[in-house]
Amino acid sequence: MLVEEIPKTINPNSATIYFLSLINLQARPTQKSAENQSEDSARSEKNRPKVNYNITDLLNAQTQLNYNSGTVNGGTFKSSHQMQLEKLITKRLTELNKESPNPTFELPKMFAYTSIHKTLSAADKKKIRHGNSLAAKKILAARRNFNSYLDEEKNWIWTNTIQGVHFSFAEQNWELASKKRKNYSEPVLKPKVRLCSMCGSRSPYSRCGACGLYSCSVRCRRLHFELRCV
Amino acid sequence: MTKKHLVLDNGSYSIKAGFSTDESPCVVQNLLAKAKDGVVYIGNDYLKHTNLYSGINFRRPHDQGHLTSWETEKPVWDYTFDQVSPLCELDPLDTRLLLTEIPFQLPRLSMNTDLIVFEEYGFSEYYRCPAPLLVPWDVEGKPQDFTLVIDCGYNSIHVVPVLYQRVYWKGIRKLPIGGRHLNGLLKETISFRHYDVSDEPILINTVREQTMFVASDFEEALKNKASAKCEFILPDFKTTFTGYVRDGSTKPPADAQSIQLFDERFTIPESFFKPEIMLDHNLYSKNPIVQKAHFKNLTDLVVESIMACPDIIRPVLLENINVVGGTAKLDNLTERLISELKRELPVNWNVKLTDQTHDVSEVAWYGGKRLIEEDIMRKLTITKQDFFEHGENWCQKQFGFENF
Numbered sequence A: 001m002l003v004e005e006i007p008k009t010i011n012p013n014s015a016t017i018y019f020l021s022l023i024n025l026q027a028r029p030t031q032k033s034a035e036n037q038s039e040d041s042a043r044s045e046k047n048r049p050k051v052n053y054n055i056t057d058l059l060n061a062q063t064q065l066n067y068n069s070g071t072v073n074g075g076t077f078k079s080s081h082q083m084q085l086e087k088l089i090t091k092r093l094t095e096l097n098k099e100s101p102n103p104t105f106e107l108p109k110m111f112a113y114t115s116i117h118k119t120l121s122a123a124d125k126k127k128i129r130h131g132n133s134l135a136a137k138k139i140l141a142a143r144r145n146f147n148s149y150l151d152e153e154k155n156w157i158w159t160n161t162i163q164g165v166h167f168s169f170a171e172q173n174w175e176l177a178s179k180k181r182k183n184y185s186e187p188v189l190k191p192k193v194r195l196c197s198m199c200g201s202r203s204p205y206s207r208c209g210a211c212g213l214y215s216c217s218v219r220c221r222r223l224h225f226e227l228r229c230v
Numbered sequence B: 001m002t003k004k005h006l007v008l009d010n011g012s013y014s015i016k017a018g019f020s021t022d023e024s025p026c027v028v029q030n031l032l033a034k035a036k037d038g039v040v041y042i043g044n045d046y047l048k049h050t051n052l053y054s055g056i057n058f059r060r061p062h063d064q065g066h067l068t069s070w071e072t073e074k075p076v077w078d079y080t081f082d083q084v085s086p087l088c089e090l091d092p093l094d095t096r097l098l099l100t101e102i103p104f105q106l107p108r109l110s111m112n113t114d115l116i117v118f119e120e121y122g123f124s125e126y127y128r129c130p131a132p133l134l135v136p137w138d139v140e141g142k143p144q145d146f147t148l149v150i151d152c153g154y155n156s157i158h159v160v161p162v163l164y165q166r167v168y169w170k171g172i173r174k175l176p177i178g179g180r181h182l183n184g185l186l187k188e189t190i191s192f193r194h195y196d197v198s199d200e201p202i203l204i205n206t207v208r209e210q211t212m213f214v215a216s217d218f219e220e221a222l223k224n225k226a227s228a229k230c231e232f233i234l235p236d237f238k239t240t241f242t243g244y245v246r247d248g249s250t251k252p253p254a255d256a257q258s259i260q261l262f263d264e265r266f267t268i269p270e271s272f273f274k275p276e277i278m279l280d281h282n283l284y285s286k287n288p289i290v291q292k293a294h295f296k297n298l299t300d301l302v303v304e305s306i307m308a309c310p311d312i313i314r315p316v317l318l319e320n321i322n323v324v325g326g327t328a329k330l331d332n333l334t335e336r337l338i339s340e341l342k343r344e345l346p347v348n349w350n351v352k353l354t355d356q357t358h359d360v361s362e363v364a365w366y367g368g369k370r371l372i373e374e375d376i377m378r379k380l381t382i383t384k385q386d387f388f389e390h391g392e393n394w395c396q397k398q399f400g401f402e403n404f
């Protein structure tokens, strides 16, 4: 099947019927070779049990369902609680992100890759470093991080989509959903693991009132207060 | 005139690049490195300067997985283009470029990329897509109609359903934890339990690659953590530059320094299945918002992704699970994920991992190569003329994502 066969924009009037070879296989489990048959030959056989589906309609219906069930965050409403949580997650991930002490070191003024194929004049080097066209020059000179581009973006549908996907693992509305779990699209809420802040073992106790971390024993608890607690 | 095709899988950890006629891709670390000697090295060049490993700094073009800094990326691409064409075969004016990016890259940044591709390098034609789209193509013959791709990267893991060779945008889920976050937590743990390793990125990465694994049963592993004991010999920059895991057969030098690792070997990667290990065992844990928060794990997100697809294709998707990306090399990650999925999903659904014929970090490149061999590429590309005629939005309109 070629890439072009699926319409890019979903047209509700589209009459295209897509054919699921698997459904056909399940209807006739005895015929082993069916897997290798091309779609066209499968289609041409009239007397077979066949199930035809319009995938476009199915996709549309599922999208609507996703919105209604809240498994997809449309980005229209976000509680201040959720926003604070996202900020804290970002802070933590930024800490863990840091690969080396100085990930934004300055590049020398004339820094550029020197090709193995040709020797470059100073003017060539400048061009390689700074770009050919005005627009390219601007992009190459921009010293901005991702958050700066994100904050500047005026198309909120884009940013909502991007951030919605990024933080969907920490959306809090699924807590409610999981209590009355009806189907598999709503995961069960599992209790969080508690690991001792000193030795890494499982902790049977509740959090330290001062710092929120755990300890597993009297010994680790004492060490925690000495070394780890705020 | 037959055009050449260049496939460039622009990973945030490493670039996989090569002509579609090449046997295998060139792998180039996607970074600039500044060492103690003050010199800035491009791509893989720092690797041979083993005496400079300690105290090295890395600067990467990607920020949170998005291709952000072209000041950094351009020298690495220039370097890469020489690596793939040692005889100067690359003439962008006569080359079609197939380039990957992460799903849902910020459009402004993708548009910056389009402009650099056409105005700075002058490629004649170009197609840009999320890397997971190429994964189903890495097969003999035609790709499957329904493929679930789990792309485990350096910055994050993306779960991407590919239906009829198209990304099903609404089914995409993301866990913003990747290999680099494991490094970050490992660095914290070693610094707390042993000594400060914050300016040893190469050491940390080596320790992760050589010692970390995902437990089959985390509870059991934690109870028997003594059996996970492993001794890592630290680099002395005389006999070893990277350090190594001590095994029974060789005796390290008498003055060798080492660290002993136990539960950190499997507790840190357990973060994919219990994100609270990373997010709620730290300074922020005293905040009630963090205390009350629950996090979906990788298994939850895969289930959600499948459930966001039309119901009749869900079982079919599950029979074609493809786990790819550099972080997928983490020992036992795939096996654990599959066994968790089997537990979560209806018993009559056949959860099946598809074996990859190539190195999991290079599947997208090989998929791109196949796509070009199938001659699909010319129907997808945008030409330089189109770009200059229609303006900077043109590529994004053709290649961009669908909003929710």
Ligand SMILES: [Zn+2]
Pocket: A196, A197, A198, A199, A200, A201, A215, A216, A217, A220
């Ligand atoms: Zn303890």
Ligand SMILES: [Zn+2]
Pocket: A208, A209, A210, A211, A212, A213, A224, A225, A228, A229, A230
């Ligand atoms: Zn405390």
